Amino acid sequence: MVFGRSDRRIRPAAPPVALKVLVAGGFGVGKTTLVGSVSEIQPLRTEELLTEAGRPVDDTFGVEAKRTTTVAMDFGRITLREDLVLYLFGTPGQDRFWFLWDELAQGALGAVVLADTRRLADCFAAVDYFERRGIAFTLAVNCFDGAARHSEEAVRDALDLDPEVPVIMCDARDRESVKEVLVSVVEHALASGITRSPAAV
Ligand SMILES: Nc1nc2c(ncn2[C@@H]2O[C@H](COP(=O)(O)OP(=O)(O)OP(=O)(O)O)[C@@H](O)[C@H]2O)c(=O)[nH]1
Numbered sequence: 001m002v003f004g005r006s007d008r009r010i011r012p013a014a015p016p017v018a019l020k021v022l023v024a025g026g027f028g029v030g031k032t033t034l035v036g037s038v039s040e041i042q043p044l045r046t047e048e049l050l051t052e053a054g055r056p057v058d059d060t061f062g063v064e065a066k067r068t069t070t071v072a073m074d075f076g077r078i079t080l081r082e083d084l085v086l087y088l089f090g091t092p093g094q095d096r097f098w099f100l101w102d103e104l105a106q107g108a109l110g111a112v113v114l115a116d117t118r119r120l121a122d123c124f125a126a127v128d129y130f131e132r133r134g135i136a137f138t139l140a141v142n143c144f145d146g147a148a149r150h151s152e153e154a155v156r157d158a159l160d161l162d163p164e165v166p167v168i169m170c171d172a173r174d175r176e177s178v179k180e181v182l183v184s185v186v187e188h189a190l191a192s193g194i195t196r197s198p199a200a201v
């Protein structure tokens with residue numbers, strides 16, 4: 001009988017690759033909802049109540065039921081495949097929190113820009129931001145009930161997006177729909193060759 005170490009050592013499974021993805025877009029477009037509907041951990045939220053004093057700047061047109069707003073960030077996690085984990089960082093939607101974006105964008109592989117076709121102009125700033133920094137993004141239209149439906153081409157033209165930017169219709173409340181958006185971000189970012197070190201997450 002032979003004792004000693006076997007040659008057939010069991011290799012520990014490689015740790016999953018962790019990628020950072022931002023979720024951006026205008027005020028009240030559904031960023032916090034999107035992170036919450038896919039996150040497999042209790043999402044971290046930084047919501048504060050909307051107040052009467054903020055009414056002139058916090059325009060809740062189309063989302064009249066909205067009572068709170070994100071003041072720092074949302075954070076969630078989703079395992080897309082056993083070897084691929086996404087960390088989701090939802091940005092605050094209002095202009096007065098722009099100073100947080102550069103911190104949040106550090107080490108991001110890619111981004112989702114969420115848009116509401118009733119207020120399409122609200123996502124211009126996010127589109128510009130990612131285009132300027134060369135961060136790959138998918139434009140996801142959050143199809144609110146009652147909002148007119150527009151074709152992917154119409155949205156692409158209205159936002160003057162480059163042809164390679166994916167445009168996807170989604171429902172931020174629906175896990176499968178949001179997963180589709182996230183898969184598109186990862187595929188698009190990898191195809192664009194804009195990969196960052198996971199260590200930067
Ligand atoms: N009908 C409908 N309502 C939605 C959808 N997504 C979000 N909502 C509602 O719209 C409101 C805004 O959602 P939030 O997820 O807080 O939006 P946000 O983009 O995080 O907002 P800020 O952080 O304040 O910029 C909430 O009342 C949601 O319940 C959607 O797909 N359909």
Ligand SMILES: [Mg+2]
Pocket residue numbers: 031032033069070074090091092093
């Ligand atoms: Mg929010």
